[in-house]
Amino acid sequence: MTETRIEAWLDEDRAFAPSTEFSAQANAQPSIYEEAAKDPVAWWRQQANRLAWDVAPTTALEWDLPNATWFADGTLNASVSCVDVHVREGRGARVAFHWVADAEGESRTITYHDLHREVCRTANALLELGVKKGDRVAVYMPMIPEAIFAMLAIVRLGAIHSVVFGGFSAEALSSRILDSDCRFVVTADGAFRRGVASPLKPAVDEALKSCPDVTAVLVVQRTRGEVQWTPGRDYWWHDIVQRQSDVHQPESFPAETPLFIMYTSGTTAKPKGIFHTTAGYLTQAATTYHYVFDVKPESDVCWTAADIGWITGHSYIVYGPLVNGVTQIMYEGLPDSGGRDRWWKIISQYGATILYTAPTTIRTLMKWGHQIPEAFDLSSLRLLGTVGEPINPEAWMWYRQNIGGDRCPIVDTWWQTETGAILCSPLPGITATKPGAAMRALPGISVAVVDDAGHEVEHGQGGYLVVTAPWPSMTRGIWGDPARFFDTYWSRFPGKYFAGDGAKLDSDGDLWLLGRVDDVMNISGHRLSTTEVEHALVGHRAVAEAAVVGASDETTGQAIVAFVTLKLSAEDMNKDQAALVEELRSHVASVISPIAKPRQIILTPDLPKTRSGKIMRRLLRDVAENRSLGDVTTLTDPTVVNMIAGLMDTRASSDD
Ligand code: WT7
Numbered sequence: 001m002t003e004t005r006i007e008a009w010l011d012e013d014r015a016f017a018p019s020t021e022f023s024a025q026a027n028a029q030p031s032i033y034e035e036a037a038k039d040p041v042a043w044w045r046q047q048a049n050r051l052a053w054d055v056a057p058t059t060a061l062e063w064d065l066p067n068a069t070w071f072a073d074g075t076l077n078a079s080v081s082c083v084d085v086h087v088r089e090g091r092g093a094r095v096a097f098h099w100v101a102d103a104e105g106e107s108r109t110i111t112y113h114d115l116h117r118e119v120c121r122t123a124n125a126l127l128e129l130g131v132k133k134g135d136r137v138a139v140y141m142p143m144i145p146e147a148i149f150a151m152l153a154i155v156r157l158g159a160i161h162s163v164v165f166g167g168f169s170a171e172a173l174s175s176r177i178l179d180s181d182c183r184f185v186v187t188a189d190g191a192f193r194r195g196v197a198s199p200l201k202p203a204v205d206e207a208l209k210s211c212p213d214v215t216a217v218l219v220v221q222r223t224r225g226e227v228q229w230t231p232g233r234d235y236w237w238h239d240i241v242q243r244q245s246d247v248h249q250p251e252s253f254p255a256e257t258p259l260f261i262m263y264t265s266g267t268t269a270k271p272k273g274i275f276h277t278t279a280g281y282l283t284q285a286a287t288t289y290h291y292v293f294d295v296k297p298e299s300d301v302c303w304t305a306a307d308i309g310w311i312t313g314h315s316y317i318v319y320g321p322l323v324n325g326v327t328q329i330m331y332e333g334l335p336d337s338g339g340r341d342r343w344w345k346i347i348s349q350y351g352a353t354i355l356y357t358a359p360t361t362i363r364t365l366m367k368w369g370h371q372i373p374e375a376f377d378l379s380s381l382r383l384l385g386t387v388g389e390p391i392n393p394e395a396w397m398w399y400r401q402n403i404g405g406d407r408c409p410i411v412d413t414w415w416q417t418e419t420g421a422i423l424c425s426p427l428p429g430i431t432a433t434k435p436g437a438a439m440r441a442l443p444g445i446s447v448a449v450v451d452d453a454g455h456e457v458e459h460g461q462g463g464y465l466v467v468t469a470p471w472p473s474m475t476r477g478i479w480g481d482p483a484r485f486f487d488t489y490w491s492r493f494p495g496k497y498f499a500g501d502g503a504k505l506d507s508d509g510d511l512w513l514l515g516r517v518d519d520v521m522n523i524s525g526h527r528l529s530t531t532e533v534e535h536a537l538v539g540h541r542a543v544a545e546a547a548v549v550g551a552s553d554e555t556t557g558q559a560i561v562a563f564v565t566l567k568l569s570a571e572d573m574n575k576d577q578a579a580l581v582e583e584l585r586s587h588v589a590s591v592i593s594p595i596a597k598p599r600q601i602i603l604t605p606d607l608p609k610t611r612s613g614k615i616m617r618r619l620l621r622d623v624a625e626n627r628s629l630g631d632v633t634t635l636t637d638p639t640v641v642n643m644i645a646g647l648m649d650t651r652a653s654s655d656d
Pocket residue numbers: 264311312386387388389390391412413414415416417418438499500501513514515516522525526527
C-alpha cells in the first residue's frame with residue numbers, strides 16, 4: 001500500500017452536498033438506510049421482487065459461516081429476468097444496446113425484442129452442440145453483442161459461463177478452462193482495436209492443445225482474418241446460430257444454481273475461480289444498479305465503459321442493467337479508436353446520461369487535456385461513476401468539472417469480484433460526496449474498519465475494511481477449493497469477511513479506501529498478484545529468482561516493477577542486458593497478458609532477504625518508488641538494497 005502518497009490526497013473537508021434538483025427525483029429516499037438497517041435480511045427479500053420468479057422464495061438468508069444461501073427455495077431463470085420479462089410486459093421495442101464499433105460509423109441497435117430472439121437462437125445452438133445444465137462454458141470474446149447473447153444463452157440453459165478477458169494469453173485461457181473443466185468455448189476469429197484486427201482464435205487453438213476435453217468451439221466471424229479450423233470441433237456462429245428457431249422454452253432453476261465463474265488474482269500464482277449463484281447475485285446487481293446509478297429505464301442511456309471480461313461488465317453491463325430493463329451503450333473500441341475525442345462523440349451522439357468508468361481511464365483522459373471534451377455537448381450526462389481502484393481527488397475533481405459540468409454527482413463505488421456487486425458508495429441525491437471517498441456502506445450492507453486485533457477504529461483512524469454480515473451477491477466460494485475460501489476471506493478476523501483493502505474513517509466517519517494491503521497489485525484497475533508475475537518470470541530459462549512489487553504510477557495507479565537475478569554468470573550479465581530485459585517483459589506478456597508486462601525490470605546480482613530467507617518486498621517497493629529506505633537491520637546483507645537502488649538509476653528500462 002502506498003500510504004504516504006494516498007495520505008497526501010485526503011482532503012476530508014471538501015464535500016459536495018446533493019443538489020435539491022437531483023434529490024427531488026432520486027430513486028432512493030433518505031429513510032432507506034434506516035429501513036434497511038431495521039431488518040437487512042427482510043429488506044433484501046423485498047428487493048428480490050425485482051426478479052421474475054417462477055416460484056417465489058419463502059426463505060431469505062441461511063448462514064453457516066462461510067456458507068450463505070439466499071432465497072434458496074425460490075426458482076427462476078436468470079435470462080428470463082434479464083430479457084423475456086421485458087418483452088412479455090410490452091417493453092420489447094425498447095433499445096437494450098446501442099452497440100458502437102471500434103470503427104466510426106459502424107453500429108447496431110438491439111432492442112429487447114432482438115435480444116430475446118438472439119438469446120433463444122444461441123441457446124438452441126448451444127443445445128445442439130451438447131451444452132447441458134451445470135456444464136461450464138468458456139467465453140473468450142471481444143466487446144460484441146454476441147458475447148452477451150452467449151452469456152445469457154448459457155445461463156438460460158442452467159450452464160455456467162466462465163468469461164476470460166480477450167486480452168489474456170493462450171496459457172492463461174487454458175489454465176482457466178482446465179481449472180473449471182470447461183467443455184465448450186465461445187470465441188471470435190479476432191477483435192478490432194484502433195482499426196487493427198488482432199486475432200483471438202489462434203490463442204484458443206493453442207490453449208486447446210492442453211484441453212482435450214473441450215468438444216465444441218463456437219466462433220463468431222468478426223474480423224474475417226484467416227483461421228485454422230478443426231472440423232468436428234469448430235463451428236461458425238453464422239452457420240449454426242442463424243438457422244435456429246427463435247423460440248426457446250426456459251427451464252426454471254433453484255435460486256442457488258451456479259451462474260458464472262470469474263477468475264481473479266489472489267496472493268498466489270494461481271488465479272481463483274470466484275463463483276456466483278443466481279438469485280442473490282441478480283438481486284444485488286439489480287438493486288445497486290437501481291439505487292447507486294439512480295436509473296430511470298424509460299429515459300436513461302447508460303454507459304458502463306468496461307469489458308465483459310471483468311466483473312464490472314458482468315454486473316453492470318449484463319445483469320444489473322438488463323434486470324432493470326435500461327438502454328445501454330456497448331462500445332467495442334478503445335478511448336482513442338478514431339481519435340482522442342471518441343468517447344465524447346459517442347456520449348453526445350447517443351445522449352448518454354450515465355457514465356461509469358475507472359480512475360485510470362479518467363487520468364488518461366485528463367492527460368489528453370480538457371480541451372477535447374470541452375468541444376462537445378455533454379449536457380445529457382446526469383451521473384458519473386468510478387470503480388476499480390482508489391481515485392485521487394485531482395482526477396475526481398477533473399471528472400466532476402470537465403465531464404460532469406460541475407453538476408453530476410459522482411459515485412465512487414467500492415466492490416470486488418468476490419462481492420459480486422457494489423457494497424460501498426454514496427447514494428446520489430442522498431449522500432454528500434467527497435473527492436476520493438466511497439463514503440459509506442449501501443443500505444442492507446454492514447462494513448467496518450478494524451485494527452490488527454479486529455477492533456473497530458475511531459473516526460480519523462485507518463485499518464482494514466471488513467464486511468460484518470453476509471450479503472446476497474457474496475461469492476459462494478472458490479471453484480473446486482472450498483477450504484481456500486474460508487482461509488482467504490474468513491480466517492483473518494473471525495466472523496468477518498476480510499476484503500484485503502486498507503481503509504480509513506475520516507473525522508465525520510466517512511469511508512476512504514486506501515488500496516490493497518496484501519500482495520495483490522492493481523494495474524489500471526486490473527488485479528494481478530505479485531507471485532503470479534514472479535512465477536511467469538522464473539518460468540524463463542535465464543531467470544533464477546524474481547521479486548515483483550507494485551509501485552505507484554501516475555496513470556495506471558500502480559505499475560509492475562520486477563527485480564530479477566539471472567542464472568547466467570557474472571560475465572554474461574553484462575552482455576546485451578537491454579535485449580534480455582525486453583525479452584523478459586514480452587515473456588510475461590505472453591504467459592499472462594500484456595496487462596502484466598512489467599514497466600521496469602531491474603537485473604540484480606542479489607535480492608534483499610530477511611535472515612529467514614523471505615524476500616523483503618517492502619524494501620523493494622521503497623526502492624521502486626524512490627523512497628528513503630527504512631529499517632534494514634533484519635537483512636542478511638544490508639548493502640544489497642543500496643546496490644539495487646543504484647541499479648534502478650542506470651538500468652531502468654523505458655516505458656511502453
Ligand atoms: C479490488 C477488487 C469491482 C470491479 C473492479 C475491480 C479495488 C475496487 C474500488 C474503489 C478503491 C477499489 C480494491 C478491491 N477497488 N473499487 N472504488 N476504491 N479501491 O474488481 O478486480 O475484483 O478488484 O479493486 O482494492 O479489493 P477486482
